[in-house]
Amino acid sequence: MVIDETALRAGLHSPSAERIKLIEAKEAAVIKALKILKTIHDKFRAASFEPIDMDLPAWRLRLSELDKKQKGFQHRVGILGDTGIGKSSLLNALVSEKADIAPSSQNGACTAAICCFEYFEPPDSSKKYRAKIDYKSKSEVDKELNHFFAELKVFESQETSESQHDAVAQAERNRFGDNLNIISNWSGLPTEKLRTLGLGSQSGKITLDCVDGKRFFDYEHPDKSKTETFYSPTPQAFLQSIKPFAGSGGKKSKDKMIWPVVRLVHVYVQADVLRSGVVLIDLPGLMDALDSRSQIARDFYNKLHSRIIVTPGDRACDNRTAMSMLQQDQILDLDTDGKMNQDSLCIATSKVDLLDWQNFVESEISPDEVSPRFQLLYQEYEQKNQRLQEVNGEIQDLKEEGGGSTPIDFETKSYDSKKRASSTTTSAYLGSTDESRILHSLFNERKELELQTAKLKGMCHYECIQARNRHSKEALQEKFDKVRNSSREDGAPQVHTELTVFPVSSKAHRLLAKGEPDPAFPDAYATGVQALKDWIIRGSLEAREKNADHLFSMAQVLLDEVDGWIMDGCQIVVKLAAAELPKIKALIQELLNVLEKRLKASHVKLHGGIENLPPNQLKSHNKFDSELAKGFVGHVNNYQISTTTGKKIHCASYLALIRRRGGQFLSQGQHGKETHDLRSRLYIYFWGPRVAMWTTAFQNTLPQLGTVAEAENEESIKAHVLGIQQSPNLHQVFKEAFEERSSRLDNLLAEYQTGLDDLLTTYEASVAEIKKSANDLLDKAMIPVYDAARDQKGTGATMRQYAAMEEGARRIQSKIFPRVSKGLSRKLESVRNKLEKEHERMLLSLIDKIKVMLTSLASMLCLSKNHEADGLMSPEQILEFRSSLTTSFQVWKREMSISKSLFTAHAKEGPQPERNIKTEAGASDLGLIAVMATTSNALQSATSPVFGTPTESDTSREGHDKLPSISTSSEEQATNTRFFREKFPVHLLDRAQTEHGESAPPMADLPPFRRESLGL
Known part of the structure; x- marks a missing residue:
């Protein structure tokens, strides 16, 4: 076959x-x-x-x-990955077949601002590519600068601490210096002036004195943001224009860097994968030297519908690549929000074309472990390659016997043409016709063998890529499940969702687009890019269909x-006599009263069920709070230990975490990079026991309540139709006219049902945001604890910081969690009340539309021309x-x-x-x-x-x-x-x-x- x-x-x-x-x-x-x-x-x-x-x-x-x-429909897909791993190259392969339009990570550059790639129909060839820049407001930049210089001030005040004189502290010092240079670059102000203003609590003057301030900021309205739009006819010109806004040129770059004052870059391009509302979002790393910038990326991350984590193929299993791109608190959020499925999360292993498959087989895996097909291919490859070596040897021997007189163009001529030429110029060939025939045959065989071995090498390469991908997937799956289940309540059932992993070669895809395919990647699916596009499209289908259904029902009404x-x-x-109109209207109102009563009963039942969901009951949260309080002090003491290595966090890194009040910090020491985030650890501690309760309520019970309500609404409308049809008091002429128009009632019901579905979806999204707001409530409670630890300076400061953290934890341990739960309950009650009121408005609107439809029909039947x-x-x-x-x-x-x-x-x-x-x-x-x-x-x-x-x-x-x-x-x-x-x-x-x-x-x-x- x-x-x-x-x-x-x-x-x-x-x-x-x-x-x-x-x-x-x-x-x-x-x-x-x-x-x-x-x-x-x-x-x-x-x-x-x-x-x-x-x-x-x-x-x-x-x-x-x-x-x-x-x-306005959008399906937002985030592309996450570290610098230099092929994320931008992958984005280019997804949205532009033959030319780059996204800033790449060459020469130390990286994507530093959030970039949204959206569909665009160019008005003409001179405007083929478009970008819109959303700048940050002056107030927003001032706030970032205040945070930065406040942290710098604390850091420099602790220079005498024992933690400040080693490699980790030096890396932190360098990072502050790098950020000062970045601020100097976009503001046009020297670093000396920046230090004077920033450390002197005059950060607002930096944005006022900024060289291009009028371009970036609205000075009359400091809370408002400005925008800038430009077009380019070619991808090359577009890429050069967008680089200052989207990418950092690296530490040594002297190019203008505008990205620190940019909130969002919209890139508009005519790409098929974007055509139906898909928006690809290139997110910078969530670990920024400025915690405020990091928070912007995290806030945007929470708005994603799907996520693609990009990690290099040779390091896919490394805990500091793929897994570090998805923090434990983010996994918990995906779990509780019902987004932990194969359509919402995938991993793309990049640069798979760099795999040295022969070395891979020799040193990392045996041929029989690759695949049964590989064994056959590899065996045939070795046979063909062996024969190729033999043929090359035979050709060389014949050349040497002939004195090396074989013409250079011998391989390009046919044997027949050479035979004809031999009648006049025999000196062009080796000794005899037999020898030339043999040599010609060997040349042909070599050519065929070279083609065959190249094809076999490509097929072997592809099989090895798939084998490594299976190995990577297994390792990633194990780590992913471990992280995911570690935050669940003790005794809760273990969960498992199979990861989707795509091996991708952006380089091979680009070669394919140019008509120069790599033998290992003969088509778009082999490069992995088309498979990834299919995954993106598949993930958008449910939302697209739901949106189309709702819009069409609105249009039909x-x-x-x-x-x-x-x-x-x-x-x-x-037409009926005008005297019939009051009678018909009265009968219509009677039937509508019955319909309204039934619909309101369904409404009350739905919202009673929502109110009784366990997460909406404060007592459900309080039962967790008392247990969490018991272990809270031990939890805070464990902040000294890295969750990645299990070893003690370096004192300089711990100090940086205290300065940031537990915010994310990426340490760079002699053992490489390591991510720390005390806020997320507390968030997980608080939410871990609640995951099962939350997921059951909002991912299972809530949709069931909605389905029951929709079925009851449909039965109510059917009963209303039947009531009109069987009413002995309504005139037959009206009944017949109504029957001909009954599809309008269908359409009103469809609009109402899809509207209710949208309301519940919006409510679910609001609930997810409330869940994330627990971070703010927890942070607020922890501020005095961190500040007390931050004030410890001088020799022995680290031990005093540990003690201050423990003392602060004991001081708030009985209050922190009940207060957070109470705050969440207030917010949940607010969005629940909003849902109920909006649903009631929709219900009354439905009844009113039905009334207008029926009374208008009655009026047309009964009114005279005059x-x-x-x-x-x-x-x-x-x-x-x-x-x-x-x-x-x-x-x-x-x-x-x-x-x-x-x-x-x-x-x-x-x-x-x-x-x-x-x-x-x-x-x-x-x-x-x-x-x-x-x-x-x-x-x-x-x-x-x-x-x-x-x-x-x-x-x-x-x-x-x-x-x-x-x-x-x-x-x-x-x-x-x-x-x-x-x-x-x-x-x-x-x-x-x-x-x-x-x-x-x-x-x-x-x-x-x-x-x-x-x-x-």
Whole structure:
């Protein structure tokens, strides 16, 4: 059997092509719906007309909100990694095939500011690349400078301490010097002046006296930030322009460095991986010499949806590379926030092309440990290589026998041409025709062997890369699980999530793009870059689909409101007596009261369940607090010990941690770099026991409560529909008109349900932020403890610092955790109340929209012509305006009907490929009525004179029989469908346009290994 290796590699990582098609179709449907709604908006504006029975200003406002939501969708993917490990090269490979646009780490440079790579459609070739720089405000920079000089002042005041005269202290001293040079670089002020101002508590004058201050800061509004935008026609010009804002030129660079005053760099580029709202974010290291800058990166880190940790392939298992990029408190946050899954976190091992596979096999692993396939390839490679050496030897022997007279171009000529040449110039060849034939044969064999060995070497190289990746993955997995479970409560079940690890060669990918592939990386999947792109896309699919569903339901409701005014006004031709209107409205209100009561009961049940979640109960937290207090002093004493090495932290590093009040510190001593973070250790100590409670409540119970509420809401709406249908007091004419429009009720329910889902998602995000805010509450409680330790100076200061920390811990041990828990409870109560109020507003809005829909329909059925008026327009003018929109509106409705089939075919229970959608293009969608109405009622309503196209014998249209019907010509239908044929999955479109469409399961034609790898 021949195995398509490219297809195999693609199948292992690529998301379901069918699902991508569906989601892209949904997104296209939303864009199409927006276009339709904007066209309607423009027609109303052009006519300078606002109907009295339609709230057009509110409709416009909701359309604007819909447009903003569609354009503002983002799926943020963070790229994390240390300097010089290939992070920027990987980013370049992801967003730009042939040229760099992200600053790389060559010559000691590094990415120093946060860079967001976003999609961009260039207006012309001169503006192919765009960047927007968000500067920090003057107040923000002043605060950073105050922190820096305060720390420098403390450091220099302790120069006589015994901890200040060794390599670790010298490294810290150098770091302060480097930062002074950086400040001097962007401000244009000499370091002497900086020291005078900063140490003299006049840091604000540094930003005032800054050479380019007017460019960076708004002096009149110091709390406001400025922005700067520029374009470039070529990647080379763009890269040079962006470097000062995004990257540091290294210690010896004399280039202008603006990044310290930059909050964010937006890089806009036309890259496929960014096309659907994906934003790739290059995050600088979280361990900065300035703790305030480090906090900016951490705050942004918390907003990520997915994370890619980049680590060099040869050091992937090193605890100071991959694992140091994800701190223990961050792992805890991912765990409690439900983001510890294969779509939210992966590791990319970079520079895998540098693997010396032959040395790897000889010194680190045996051939049989690589793979069964490698053994065969390696055996064949050695045989071919041995034969190649033999052929080279034979050629050399023949050359020597012939006196070295073989022409240089011998290999490039064919044997036949040489044979012909020998009749006239025999001196060009070795002695005889037999010898030349042998030599020619050997040259051909050598050429073939060289090609074969090169290919075999590439295949062996690839197999070794995969073998090392498996080994790296196992080691990383072990460390990852160990770190993850170490913070869990004693006795809690151990957790495990399989890591996704991609071996990546950005260099090989760039060579491939240039048409010069490395034999070990013959395609984009072999380089790992395409597999990583697939992972990014797969991780965004759920959010994209959820967003499209919500936006389309909003668009459908907006269209229904216009439909109620345009189409109903033209097509309702049999009207009831005006005296019937009060009766119908009263009956409608009675039914709405019942609906409101049911919906409010569901509302109360939902929010009662949320209030009773254990994390929302203070007593649930207090049971942990008393136990934590018992071990708190011992916990603080353990700050003297490194969590990485288990050894005592160097006194200079400990002092730096005290100066930073427990904030992150990266020590650089004789044993290399080591990260310390006392704040995160306390955060883990506080949250570790709560992880299981928090995760169960907000990742399991909360979604279940939402699902139950949605099911109850749907049952309530069905009961309301049934109440209208079976009411003995409502006129049959009204019932039939309502049945024809019942899909509008479906759309209102869909908008409400997706809105509720969004509310719960927002609530969940708010809860996650509150969890992280425990850091601030804990830090506040620890400030006096750190400050007391910081004040210890002179000989023996380190031991006195230890004692001060212990004494401070004893002083607050009974208070710190109950106070933090109480603060969290107040915040949780606040966001819970906000959720409840917003949900109540949505519920009342739903009831009001249903009421408007039903009463408007009743008014149209009951009002006479003379009673209908809109502002300055006469009834005749209103009818003419409606009629002018009718033809276009019929086409729009048909397009929306086809689009809607995509959303109804794939409801929350998941894709159902075998399901038939019995919605004919252009026909009325009966919605929930279809579940309850009998066939005879449906047929009766379809031929009712109240709504729809009359037969030729129907004389009840009172002069309006020339209004266009719902059906359109075949040409219009073909034009209307072309867009959907191009954008939508064929099998879905066919099912939407036929009575009984049939479609094979979408993945049935995939080979077994691909179906299995995709979980199908």
